[in-house]
Amino acid sequence: xxxxxxxxxxxxxxxxxxxxxxxxxxxxxxxxxxxxxxxxxxxxxxxxxxxxxxxxxxxxxxxxxxxxxxxxxxxxxxxxxxxxxxxxxxxxxxxxxxxxxxxxxxxxxxxxxxxxxxxxxxxxxxxxxxxxxxxxxxxxxxxxxxxxxxxxxxxxxxxxxxxxxxxxxxxxxxxxxxxxxxxxxxxxxxxxxxxxxxxxxxxxxxxxxxxxxxxxxxxxxxxxxxxxxxxxxxxxxxxxxxxxxxxxxxxxxxxxxxxxxxxxxxxxxxxxxxxxxxxxxxxxxxxxxxxxxxxxxxxxxxxxxxxxxxxxxxxxxxxxxxxxxxxxxxxxxxxxxxxxxxxxxxxxxxxxxxxxxxxxxxxxxxxxxxxxxxxxxxxxxxxxxxxxxxxxxxxxxxxxxxxxxxxxxxxxxxxxxxxxxxxxxxxxxxxxxxxxxxxxxxxxxxxxxxxxxxxxxxxxxxxxxxxxxxxxxxxxxxxxxxxxxxxxxxxxxxxxxxxxxxxxxxxxxxxxxxxxxxxxxxxxxxxxxxxxxxxxxxxxxxxxxxxxxxxxxxxxxxxxxxxxxxxxxxxxxxxxxxxxxxxxxxxxxxxxxxxxxxxxxxxxxxxxxxxxxxxxxxxxxxxxxxxxxxxxxxxxxxxxxxxxxxxxxxxxxxxxxxxxxxxxxxxxxxxxxxxxxxxxxxxxxxxxxxxxxxxxxxxxxxxxxxxxxxxxxxxxxxxxxxxxxxxxxxxxxxxxxxxxxxxxxxxxxxxxxxxxxxxxxxxxxxxxxxxxxxxxxxxxxxxxxxxxxxxxxxxxxxxxxxxxxxxxxxxxxxxxxxxxxxxxxxxxxxxxxxxxxxxxxxx
Numbered sequence: 001x002x003x004x005x006x007x008x009x010x011x012x013x014x015x016x017x018x019x020x021x022x023x024x025x026x027x028x029x030x031x032x033x034x035x036x037x038x039x040x041x042x043x044x045x046x047x048x049x050x051x052x053x054x055x056x057x058x059x060x061x062x063x064x065x066x067x068x069x070x071x072x073x074x075x076x077x078x079x080x081x082x083x084x085x086x087x088x089x090x091x092x093x094x095x096x097x098x099x100x101x102x103x104x105x106x107x108x109x110x111x112x113x114x115x116x117x118x119x120x121x122x123x124x125x126x127x128x129x130x131x132x133x134x135x136x137x138x139x140x141x142x143x144x145x146x147x148x149x150x151x152x153x154x155x156x157x158x159x160x161x162x163x164x165x166x167x168x169x170x171x172x173x174x175x176x177x178x179x180x181x182x183x184x185x186x187x188x189x190x191x192x193x194x195x196x197x198x199x200x201x202x203x204x205x206x207x208x209x210x211x212x213x214x215x216x217x218x219x220x221x222x223x224x225x226x227x228x229x230x231x232x233x234x235x236x237x238x239x240x241x242x243x244x245x246x247x248x249x250x251x252x253x254x255x256x257x258x259x260x261x262x263x264x265x266x267x268x269x270x271x272x273x274x275x276x277x278x279x280x281x282x283x284x285x286x287x288x289x290x291x292x293x294x295x296x297x298x299x300x301x302x303x304x305x306x307x308x309x310x311x312x313x314x315x316x317x318x319x320x321x322x323x324x325x326x327x328x329x330x331x332x333x334x335x336x337x338x339x340x341x342x343x344x345x346x347x348x349x350x351x352x353x354x355x356x357x358x359x360x361x362x363x364x365x366x367x368x369x370x371x372x373x374x375x376x377x378x379x380x381x382x383x384x385x386x387x388x389x390x391x392x393x394x395x396x397x398x399x400x401x402x403x404x405x406x407x408x409x410x411x412x413x414x415x416x417x418x419x420x421x422x423x424x425x426x427x428x429x430x431x432x433x434x435x436x437x438x439x440x441x442x443x444x445x446x447x448x449x450x451x452x453x454x455x456x457x458x459x460x461x462x463x464x465x466x467x468x469x470x471x472x473x474x475x476x477x478x479x480x481x482x483x484x485x486x487x488x489x490x491x492x493x494x495x496x497x498x499x500x501x502x503x504x505x506x507x508x509x510x511x512x513x514x515x516x517x518x519x520x521x522x523x524x525x526x527x528x529x530x531x532x533x534x535x536x537x538x539x540x541x542x543x544x545x546x547x548x549x550x551x552x553x554x555x556x557x558x559x560x561x562x563x564x565x566x567x568x569x570x571x572x573x574x575x576x577x578x579x580x581x582x583x584x585x586x587x588x589x590x591x592x593x594x595x596x597x598x599x600x601x602x603x604x605x606x607x608x609x610x611x612x613x614x615x616x617x618x619x620x621x622x623x624x625x626x627x628x629x630x631x632x633x634x635x636x637x638x639x640x641x642x643x644x645x646x647x648x649x650x651x652x653x654x655x656x657x658x659x660x661x662x663x664x665x666x667x668x669x670x671x672x673x674x675x676x677x678x679x680x681x682x683x684x685x686x687x688x689x690x691x692x693x694x695x696x697x698x699x700x701x702x703x704x705x706x707x708x709x710x711x712x713x714x715x716x717x718x719x720x721x722x723x724x725x726x727x728x729x730x731x732x733x734x735x736x737x738x739x740x741x742x743x744x745x746x747x748x749x750x751x752x753x754x755x756x757x758x759x760x761x762x763x764x765x766x767x768x769x770x771x772x773x774x775x776x777x778x779x780x781x782x783x784x785x786x787x788x789x790x791x792x793x794x795x796x797x798x799x800x801x802x803x804x805x806x807x808x809x810x811x812x813x814x815x816x817x818x819x820x821x822x823x824x825x826x827x828x829x830x831x832x833x834x835x836x837x838x839x840x841x842x843x
Contacts (some may be wrong), residue, residue: 056442187806244325248425248439251314252345266511268304270329281324289313293547313427318343324518346428346438352418354447356628358770363413372432373407377424398772419627421446446536447629451638454708457840460745463705468716468723470754472778474501475565477557496793499580500557501761512556513564514721521718522547522757526587536763555759567726570635575784576792576832582775583754584800590666592754597630597669599801600821601771610671615658625674632676640811643700648711649688659709660719696735748784770822783832794831801826809842
């Protein structure tokens with residue numbers, strides 16, 4: 001029997017810990033190896049057997065496992081196949097063919113190896129010799145022969161002279177020395193290889209468990225497989241029809257990678273998802289950041305879910321990658337899907353957004369030679385002509401009108417989310433096409449709001465009378481008495497707002513009255529108004545301006561005489577007005593009407609009509625309906641009553657009985673939304689104006705009312721006089737102020753939908769940061785009622801979305817801005833209200 005000695009210098013020292021947990025990974029011990037330290041052998045079923053050796057070689061109090069012989073000469077058990085389970089700190093651990101000694105461990109005095117001539121040693125990774133045979137030092141196995149081991153005398157029945165015996169023994173010892181040295185060198189080389197492999201491929205965790213860096217197992221246990229060549233994971237031959245998919249196949253570096261799977265085998269445990277840059281995963285090529293299907297990197301005893309989803313992180317380097325679904329913590333990977341990581345990066349300002357709400361997207365690394373780049377959404381896959389969400393996209397310069405502009409390398413834009421809740425991918429696409437170079441996933445949620453038991457303030461009813469097509473200066477330019485171009489800070493009376501500019505390009509303003517109002521309609525297409533505003537200079541409204549709608553009659557102002565906005569002046573003096581209230585977007589009426597319902601851009605100018613429209617614009621505009629949430633949906637969630645009263649209203653308007661003498665559905669923004677237009681409760685949402693007075697008289701006025709006159713009484717130029725609109729408004733105001741039930745709790749708002757192409761003196765603010773639309777000129781805004789400040793002028797910047805925010809603040813719970821449109825950022829109308837009477841400060 002031969003003994004192989006391994007000194008302290010030959011041992012592999014691992015840094016870091018002075019204790020190990022009981023379960024430590026190591027391949028099986030080599031055949032014929034002995035252990036000279038206290039350890040517990042482990043059977044294949046992980047049950048412990050008796051101690052195999054003692055740290056005290058001079059005290060052979062050793063009990064060997066069953067059927068394991070004890071060698072009296074070495075005071076050790078002869079072990080043929082075993083693995084190690086460490087029972088306390090600083091004990092010997094076997095990895096490969098080397099003894100691994102923890103810090104402060106006394107080095108082993110010897111590690112012995114034996115076996116019959118027919119036994120072969122396992123080949124270890126990195127060992128070039130195969131099936132090395134270890135000859136027994138017991139000779140040919142003769143029954144009566146004895147031998148000397150480690151210097152002990154060997155006697156034989158064969159007679160030899162002592163000198164001859166000495167020579168033979170000396171020769172044998174020399175041969176043994178050569179063999180021992182050869183084996184020693186081989187083992188040392190193997191130990192060095194194992195040390196390098198250990199340092200390169202693994203580490204001891206905080207529990208003392210040895211782990212490989214690329215090991216998806218969360219607990220590395222002892223394996224008892226004879227002929228084990230390398231770390232193995234369990235595999236299965238069970239057929240699996242599992243499928244795996246990605247929310248997006250194009251991602252920015254480091255972006256969340258959302259993965260879904262279905263039809264997984266529920267008999268599996270610890271199925272896992274990983275990413276590789278090449279072929280099927282192995283223990284050397286998959287990337288960090290993998291997860292088990294239960295969402296962590298720790299094993300679970302629970303079976304795999306048949307279907308589910310989780311998120312990994314996309315690799316940090318651009319390139320083509322593959323996600324694999326692998327079974328039973330192993331490398332049986334029946335499903336995969338590829339994706340691309342782009343050098344360009346697209347990010348969202350938040351991971352979630354309300355349906356129809358706006359979210360800001362930022363990009364880096366854009367190609368500045370490209371033009372008309374755009375951002376859009378899909379539910380799965382890269383956008384195509386048939387798959388992108390047609391009402392949820394935006395050019396990088398902020399509109400849906402192609403302008404041939406290149407993107408900045410780094411920039412951001414706000415884009416409306418899809419109207420249906422779900423998981424979507426936003427894509428950055430080049431050149432007005434479908435070459436999409438970056439994406440980010442978002443979750444769209446349903447619009448929800450908290451509800452109040454009663455209004456937040458003492459205002460229990462609000463009535464909004466929406467007239468048409470006048471700028472602030474056209475009604476109040478001559479009412480205001482502060483110097484033109486100034487911005488007074490006082491609030492009481494006419495002296496606290498700036499008068500109209502006295503002339504533009506040598507042209508003075510015309511008088512606006514009933515006659516001149518009916519004489520001409522003004523061009524108020526978005527392109528015309530944008531041209532005439534001229535970047536805020538407000539100098540191209542006159543004929544010399546050169547825009548398609550430029551005309552001297554655009555520059556007009558009432559003087560407060562009868563037929564020239566006299567009642568508006570009276571209401572402003574008695575109640576409150578705002579001199580910084582802007583048209584929501586440059587463009588025509590229907591476009592701006594939508595802001596009273598949505599607080600955001602929906603379509604351009606008068607390019608869309610609702611399904612109910614059978615009028616002249618039926619031939620020139622597209623019938624449209626929309627699913628985005630709007631203020632009426634929120635009111636309905638909280639059972640807050642609301643009604644749109646319109647003169648000559650009909651759910652089915654007669655064919656070609658049109659504006660201005662009949663009801664025009666395109667003037668009613670709620671007509672575009674099937675959620676209310678087709679509701680079982682639609683009879684309470686849409687009423688003819690004749691029922692308004694009955695509801696007031698019967699005490700059935702809803703909490704929120706919108707009122708629209710016929711075109712002939714809407715103050716719209718060409719079809720209505722100013723006086724006709726004032727008379728219509730007066731009847732409503734008088735009915736409320738004379739009502740004992742409503743005069744103390746009702747607020748009345750007078751506001752046109754847009755400026756109608758009339759010039760105004762004040763430059764609009766910059767484009768909205770929400771929907772990127774350019775504001776139009778200022779428009780009149782007058783508040784009437786018990787809660788309103790008297791003879792007051794508010795200078796707070798406001799717009800139609802401010803009314804949406806007011807309704808949210810007063811009638812709904814929670815923080816206003818629930819639609820996540822402009823309602824989230826605009827100012828409320830509270831600056832016109834008397835706090836001592838409302839009992840509430842509007843946020």
